[in-house]
Amino acid sequence: MTERYDSANARDDEEFETERYAAVGDGAGDTIVYDTENSAAWLKSDAAVDVAEMA
DSSP: OOOOOOSOOOSSSSOOOGGGGEEEEEESEEEEEETTTEEEEEEEOOOOOOOOHHH
16 A cells, blocks of 8 residues: 555645645635636635644
8 A cells, every 4th residue: 555645636745836726815804725727626714824823
């Protein structure tokens, strides 16, 4: 069994591609995170935490 996923996801890469993903506020207090290479891949949340705050 391999310890890596058999897929093309960024999680398989040793270095995470930070330029691929972006976040923007919608003006109503929600945050939209999206994949800059795949317009169908996005999520919207009313709660978001900066990565540095999670450490």
